[in-house]
Amino acid sequence: MKSLDRLRRVRRPSTPAGRGVARWIPYLVVALVAVASLAGLAIRPDSDTNPGSADYVIMAGSAGLRWDDLDPQRTPTLWAEATKGSIGWLSVRSAMRVTCPSDGWLTLGAGNYAAWPRHTTGSVCEPAEPAITQPDDIGANLTEQRSVVQNNQDLLPYGAVPGALAESVRCTYAFGPGAAMAAARPFGRVDKYKPSLPADTRGLLSECNLSIIDLGAVTGTGEQRRQQVQAADATLARVVAARPQRSLLIVAGVSDTERSNRLHVAIAEGEGWNGGWLTSAGTGREGYLQLIDLAPTVLTALGKPSPEKLFAGRSVTVVEERPADVSEAMLGVHNADQRSVAQNAVAEIFFTVLAGLQILLFLLAIPVLVRARRHTGPRGPSLPPGRVVAVLELALIAGALAIPAALLADATPWWRNSHPAWVFGTVTGVFIAVGTAFVRFAPRYRRRLWPLGAAAGIAAVVVGFDLLTGAQLQLNGVAGYSAVHGGRYAGVGGVGLGVFVAGLLVLAGSLAQWITRQWRPVVVVILGGIGVVMVGSPYLGADPVGAIAVTAGVCVAAAITTGGWLTFPRFAWAALAGLGLTIGFALLDMRRPATDQSILGRVLTELLNGTAGPAMQRNAAANGQALLDSPLTILAVAGVLMLAFCQFSPWGGLNRLFGLHPALRAAGAGITVATLIAGVLNGSALTVAGAAAATAVPTAVLTALRVLLHAADRTRPEGETDGPGGPLMREDPSLTGRV
Numbered sequence: 001m002k003s004l005d006r007l008r009r010v011r012r013p014s015t016p017a018g019r020g021v022a023r024w025i026p027y028l029v030v031a032l033v034a035v036a037s038l039a040g041l042a043i044r045p046d047s048d049t050n051p052g053s054a055d056y057v058i059m060a061g062s063a064g065l066r067w068d069d070l071d072p073q074r075t076p077t078l079w080a081e082a083t084k085g086s087i088g089w090l091s092v093r094s095a096m097r098v099t100c101p102s103d104g105w106l107t108l109g110a111g112n113y114a115a116w117p118r119h120t121t122g123s124v125c126e127p128a129e130p131a132i133t134q135p136d137d138i139g140a141n142l143t144e145q146r147s148v149v150q151n152n153q154d155l156l157p158y159g160a161v162p163g164a165l166a167e168s169v170r171c172t173y174a175f176g177p178g179a180a181m182a183a184a185r186p187f188g189r190v191d192k193y194k195p196s197l198p199a200d201t202r203g204l205l206s207e208c209n210l211s212i213i214d215l216g217a218v219t220g221t222g223e224q225r226r227q228q229v230q231a232a233d234a235t236l237a238r239v240v241a242a243r244p245q246r247s248l249l250i251v252a253g254v255s256d257t258e259r260s261n262r263l264h265v266a267i268a269e270g271e272g273w274n275g276g277w278l279t280s281a282g283t284g285r286e287g288y289l290q291l292i293d294l295a296p297t298v299l300t301a302l303g304k305p306s307p308e309k310l311f312a313g314r315s316v317t318v319v320e321e322r323p324a325d326v327s328e329a330m331l332g333v334h335n336a337d338q339r340s341v342a343q344n345a346v347a348e349i350f351f352t353v354l355a356g357l358q359i360l361l362f363l364l365a366i367p368v369l370v371r372a373r374r375h376t377g378p379r380g381p382s383l384p385p386g387r388v389v390a391v392l393e394l395a396l397i398a399g400a401l402a403i404p405a406a407l408l409a410d411a412t413p414w415w416r417n418s419h420p421a422w423v424f425g426t427v428t429g430v431f432i433a434v435g436t437a438f439v440r441f442a443p444r445y446r447r448r449l450w451p452l453g454a455a456a457g458i459a460a461v462v463v464g465f466d467l468l469t470g471a472q473l474q475l476n477g478v479a480g481y482s483a484v485h486g487g488r489y490a491g492v493g494g495v496g497l498g499v500f501v502a503g504l505l506v507l508a509g510s511l512a513q514w515i516t517r518q519w520r521p522v523v524v525v526i527l528g529g530i531g532v533v534m535v536g537s538p539y540l541g542a543d544p545v546g547a548i549a550v551t552a553g554v555c556v557a558a559a560i561t562t563g564g565w566l567t568f569p570r571f572a573w574a575a576l577a578g579l580g581l582t583i584g585f586a587l588l589d590m591r592r593p594a595t596d597q598s599i600l601g602r603v604l605t606e607l608l609n610g611t612a613g614p615a616m617q618r619n620a621a622a623n624g625q626a627l628l629d630s631p632l633t634i635l636a637v638a639g640v641l642m643l644a645f646c647q648f649s650p651w652g653g654l655n656r657l658f659g660l661h662p663a664l665r666a667a668g669a670g671i672t673v674a675t676l677i678a679g680v681l682n683g684s685a686l687t688v689a690g691a692a693a694a695t696a697v698p699t700a701v702l703t704a705l706r707v708l709l710h711a712a713d714r715t716r717p718e719g720e721t722d723g724p725g726g727p728l729m730r731e732d733p734s735l736t737g738r739v
Contacts, residue, residue: 054248054270054301058211059294060239061108061178062232063101063128064218065253065265066337067330074226075233077240078267081251082326085269086318088278089336092255092264092291093486095156100125101178101217104255104291106148108212109182111295111311112160114152116181117144123259127217128178138192140180145188157621161186164310165295169210169302176214178254183212197235201242209302213239219257248273248301252294261344261484263337268297268316276318283489284542285475286319287336290486333413339476340484342415346424347478350406351631358399358635358694362642365701368392370651372708383709392705393451398436399698400455403479403499403691404462405431410477424478448706449661452699453510459695460503463496467540471496491542492535494684495632498691501550501674504531505557506696509667512561520663521558524670528554545681549688553674561666623685632690639693643668646704653704660707664700671696 067089072079094103095115102116105128120126131143142148145162152160163186166172173192174183184190197213198204205211215232218225236251243249248271253264266278266289277287280297292313296306300315323329330336371384409427417423435458444450466473474480474493481493492500508527512520532554534540536547627633646652658665675689682688 053272053303054246056206056209056211056244056247057298057301058205058213058239058243058247058249059108059179059182059298060213060215060236060249060251061105061182061254062215062218062251062265063104063125063178063253063255064257065215065229065232065251066218066262067265068335068337069218069225069229070265070326074230077233077237078251078265079326081236081240081249081269082265082267082330083324084274085249085267086273086276086278087268087322087326087330088266088287088289088316089330089483090252090264090266090289090291091283091483091486091489092253092262093484094255094291095152095158095160098125098259098261099255099291100259101128101255101257102126102130102181105178105181105214106162107160107291108252108254108294109165109184110152110160110162111164111292111306111313113156113158113292113312114160114162115156116148117151124219125255125257125259128181128214130177130181132177132180132190132193134193140174140190140193142180142184142188142190145184145186149186158312159310160312161310163187164307165210165298166191168299168304168307169208171208171210173204173208173211174214175212176216178214178217179212183210197238199238201238203242205239205242205247206244210298215251217257218253246271250294250297252291254291261340261482263340263484268318270301273318275322275324276320277322278316279319280316281314282312284491284538285483285489287322288483288489289316333416336476336483339415340482342420343476343478343480343482344484346415346421347482348631349421350424350428350478351635354402354694355631355634355638358698359638361395361399361698362638362701365392365396365642365705366645366651369646369653369701369705369708372705373651373653389705389709393702394436394440396698396702397439397451397455398432400695401432401435401439401458402428403495403694404459404503405429405435406479407462407466407473407477407496407499410473410480448710449510449513449664449703452664452703453507455699456503456506456510456696458503459499460507463492463500463503464534466496467492467500467534471541491538491540492546494679494682494687495691497535497541497543497546497678498632498675498688498693499695500531500535501553501678501688502671502692502696504528505553505667505670505674506664506699508557509561509661509663512663512666513661517562520561524558524561524663524666525554528557528670543682546678549674549678549681552677553670553672555670556673557666557670559666560669561663563662621683623680623683626679626683626687627685630685630687630690632694633686634690635694636686636690639690639697642697642701646701651708653708654700657700657704657707664703668696668700 069075070078070082092099092104092107093113094107095113096103096118099107100116100118103114106114106116118126132140133143134140149162152158152162163184166183166185171191172183174180174190175194175197177195180190180193183193192208213235215235216228218228218232220228240249249267249269251265251267253266255264256262268278278289279286280289280293282290282293290313292311293316294313296311296313297316299306306315328334368384368388371382405428406424408431409424412427414420414423414427435455438458439445439451439454442450442454471480471491474496475489476482479495481488483489504527505524508524511527512523515523528550532547532550535550536544541547643654646654671692672689675692679685679688
């Protein structure tokens with residue numbers, strides 16, 4: 001007995017100490033994950049360098065010129081320049097929703113999103129016909145330029161200064177009215193001007209270091225359009241014949257000519273610009289550049305500094321390894337303009353139909369939920385038939401997989417068909433069926449959380465795989481983003497972010513239920529840290545604002561994943577953790593040069609120096625437009641209403657679900673926080689939340705239904721029978737699944 005007492009006395013002190021150390025291990029793991037996430041966000045690619053310098057830059061622009069206008073026989077000069085030079089898809093976004101010729105030329109000269117006052121509406125844009133006077137035989141004056149500059153400063157939130165490019169060079173020569181709009185200084189003076197390019201251009205293109213030439217507008221269809229393109233090609237041939245040595249020739253389709261958004265031609269040919277894709281840090285995508293990128297490119301080629309506070313674009317660079325054949329690079333299956341046109345039309349149809357079907361699905365689920373609740377008393381509605389429950393479960397799984405299936409459908413060339421909407425819908429339906437079958441016929445299907453976790457895992461894997469492979473599915477994809485809108489060209493879009501966040505956090509909550517309560521935050525933080533890096537890394541998601549939102553959501557989810565509600569101490573610790581990670585990344589970003597900063601660094605810099613007003617105004621306007629125009633707003637509202645019914649209605653079952661599985665409540669809170677922050681800060685309102693709701697709410701309703709059905713199981717006392725209106729308690733394997 002004495003020896004046993006001695007052993008007990010020896011062992012007792014060691015047990016609390018061991019437990020104390022073990023208690024701190026999860027927190028240490030969480031801290032390590034946070035540091036790793038910060039390191040992953042801080043790693044950025046080296047800044048690109050200018051591929052070549054020039055003594056002269058010749059900017060030849062044509063409103064409406066697209067890649068499918070080019071042909072080696074009809075436009076030999078354009079085709080030859082595209083073959084020799086570097087090429088890309090040009091997004092002509094301006095301060096207006098559709099960039100007409102006057103807006104495009106003005107934006108070119110401003111290096112920022114600018115707009116010319118419009119006097120008419122309709123399907124066709126007005127031609128660029130500014131009021132020009134020529135008081136001498138050298139230059140010209142744009143009589144409206146001062147008022148145009150004032151309108152852009154006072155009425156538009158971009159801070160554009162038309163004429164900023166001309167003010168940054170010594171001398172500018174403009175040929176044609178459109179070129180005069182780009183070459184005019186802010187007070188309206190054009191240094192040298194001719195109404196059109198003379199037949200004899202010898203020596204003219206070397207009189208100024210920047211020459212801007214209007215090749216004429218390309219409008220309409222058929223033979224009329226072909227003749228206009230041939231005329232532009234003939235004018236360019238005279239430019240090529242007269243261009244001086246050490247000159248950079250840039251050819252650009254500077255605007256649309258109809259009230260629709262398209263992608264246009266961009267060619268740069270000269271020393272250091274031979275072959276390759278044109279790109280810029282503003283797009284982050286090989287082969288894509290913006291109209292606002294041309295002004296800083298001109299100054300960089302001439303060796304002149306850019307007015308950073310005036311220019312919104314970034315200098316264009318060249319990426320090698322493009323196909324030598326222009327047709328192979330820009331047409332056929334690689335025709336991004338054709339794909340973007342189809343995407344714009346089909347995306348609205350897809351999300352409108354999805355919103356309608358999910359609302360219908362929720363309405364059909366309500367009576368099933370009501371009947372699934374266990375009723376007290378001798379009489380009550382019988383439980384829903386097993387077949388009805390089985391069909392409803394399959395429909396809810398299919399609804400949750402709709403957007404991931406649409407992303408996969410964008411891997412096929414559906415947009416080349418004469419009926420793209422039907423083809424896209426068919427392909428998407430096939431992927432939905434495959435995904436639903438995978439979830440349904442898995443051995444663990446009867447487990448309560450399997451459909452929820454499996455559908456979430458599929459959604460997260462689809463978006464994650466797309467990011468790892470360059471976000472090819474989201475670019476010009478129905479469930480992605482369109483390059484013609486100019487909002488995003490690479491990385492994760494608003495829809496993809498919502499699907500990814502919902503899938504990742506729901507998957508984390510489902511997995512966390514399998515382990516002890518102490519380690520549940522670790523699971524959430526590990527998966528959440530991976531998500532933060534994938535969303536914020538410039539190599540992957542390229543969305544630092546989205547990374548901040550995901551960080552906040554992960555912190556909230558980790559704080560309440562062990563159970564209980566989001567109390568003030570928990571909220572304070574979650575907020576401090578998220579704020580610390582965000583500030584650390586922001587400080588690292590702000591130490592970089594201004595041209596290498598992400599949007600987060602630039603916004604914080606503007607906040608510190610008091611110039612963030614226009615950016616906040618643009619963000620508010622974008623949120624308002626997205627809130628009213630996007631069908632995803634309807635999906636977000638429908639999802640919230642359905643969850644509210646499940647939460648506060650006695651027939652909903654969500655309270656019971658969260659009581660049994662607190663990690664899922666944490667996942668829901670994290671998704672809500674992350675998607676709302678991401679939507680507001682990125683100017684997409686409820687787009688991110690709508691995509692998340694479409695992914696997570698259907699299977700959440702399914703899981704709540706399973707919880708209710710499982711709660712209705714009981715053992716019948718001897719001699720008791722199911723009355724005609726009483727509870728039907730027969731055992732059904734499909735209704736009594738385990739976790």
